[in-house]
Amino acid sequence: MNALLSVADYERLAEERLEPGPWAYLAGGSGDEWTLRENRAAFERWTFRPRVLCDVSEISTATTVLGNRIELPVLVAPLAYQQLYHPDGECATARGAAAAGTGMGVSTFSTRSHEEIAAAAPGILQWCQLYVFQDRGFTREHLASAEDAGCSAVVLTVDTPRLAQRERDLRIGFEVPSDLPLPYARDAIGTAPSNPADQFALLDASVSWRDLEWIASEGRLPVVLKGVVTADDAELAAEHGAAAIVVSNHGGRQLDGVPATLDSLSEVVDAVAGRVEVYVDGGIRRGTDVAKALALGARAVLAGRAPVFGLAAAGEDGVRHVLELLRDELALALCLLGCASPEELTPAHVQRSRS
Numbered sequence: 001m002n003a004l005l006s007v008a009d010y011e012r013l014a015e016e017r018l019e020p021g022p023w024a025y026l027a028g029g030s031g032d033e034w035t036l037r038e039n040r041a042a043f044e045r046w047t048f049r050p051r052v053l054c055d056v057s058e059i060s061t062a063t064t065v066l067g068n069r070i071e072l073p074v075l076v077a078p079l080a081y082q083q084l085y086h087p088d089g090e091c092a093t094a095r096g097a098a099a100a101g102t103g104m105g106v107s108t109f110s111t112r113s114h115e116e117i118a119a120a121a122p123g124i125l126q127w128c129q130l131y132v133f134q135d136r137g138f139t140r141e142h143l144a145s146a147e148d149a150g151c152s153a154v155v156l157t158v159d160t161p162r163l164a165q166r167e168r169d170l171r172i173g174f175e176v177p178s179d180l181p182l183p184y185a186r187d188a189i190g191t192a193p194s195n196p197a198d199q200f201a202l203l204d205a206s207v208s209w210r211d212l213e214w215i216a217s218e219g220r221l222p223v224v225l226k227g228v229v230t231a232d233d234a235e236l237a238a239e240h241g242a243a244a245i246v247v248s249n250h251g252g253r254q255l256d257g258v259p260a261t262l263d264s265l266s267e268v269v270d271a272v273a274g275r276v277e278v279y280v281d282g283g284i285r286r287g288t289d290v291a292k293a294l295a296l297g298a299r300a301v302l303a304g305r306a307p308v309f310g311l312a313a314a315g316e317d318g319v320r321h322v323l324e325l326l327r328d329e330l331a332l333a334l335c336l337l338g339c340a341s342p343e344e345l346t347p348a349h350v351q352r353s354r355s
């Protein structure tokens, strides 16, 4: 019997179901994939210090992000080109996320518009992930359409001034199908066949802290800065108007050699000292991973590949089930750690056990 009991089970099924190109693009990292592996390995370096006799008869996994309630401290990370993984693309992801009681980031390279996603999953918490094009006209239109469609934050991703070398994609010759609808990028890209690196070459590598101020002041939405891994940049993010930070190395897909995000988290949390919310992503595959990230100071985590394994394996039900697995595993971990809710997790609940 092939029971789907864990994210790893969904990962295996997703690999079976996908063509080699989309699988390579989803699973791969950059360079030697050292950072990709480190993101996972770091979770194994941290172990738990449970407390007992704490009355854990009632457990809640709910929290808030930027004032919005979510039923589990896990959001779906923005992930490009989701029609590669299911015919309904981001609409299926949104329905699965909404059914699990959480929200999602929607990539600039989404295959569905914010309006289509809002119609598919009414009321879903939607964050617009922004890459800034050299032609700012596209970016202005993108921002306006996100606001009109009810997005409640902008996620400005800042670790991608150029796309890194992803050798799995290059070996396999992965190209983005030219008929993939890309409502926020197709006009800029045109319809000629292209690979992700060509598409990312249209983005503006001159983006600076002034642009963060521009986006924070031009729009009505709070800005979440995604891709910060140092205290210095966390400090600047807070000074220049970010409302939140995602400690992220793009899932090990950009600068190979940066540390695991779990290892960068504490320095960012300490630097912002509560001025902005801090989230983390990279390698989340278990509820116990979520518990470790929260203990080290994250308010919530983003999961990228895990829900998309669910999408590729079983559409919206797969997305929902992956998120429910993470929620149930987190609830169990909280209970066994002696915590009734995510807020009760502290750095004293974990220790770094080996280097």
Ligand SMILES: Cc1cc2nc3c(=O)[nH]c(=O)nc-3n(C[C@H](O)[C@H](O)[C@H](O)COP(=O)(O)O)c2cc1C
Pocket (backbone or CB within 6 Å): 025, 026, 027, 039, 077, 078, 079, 080, 107, 108, 109, 129, 157, 226, 248, 249, 250, 251, 252, 253, 281, 282, 283, 284, 302, 303, 304, 305, 306
């Ligand atoms: C296939 C793929 C596509 C991605 N596309 C985007 C994107 O368009 N914008 C973005 O900000 N991050 C993108 N990311 C990074 C994710 O938002 C997130 O940082 C990363 O997936 C977290 O690591 P995890 O997949 O191990 O959970 C992408 C990641 C993957 C795997």
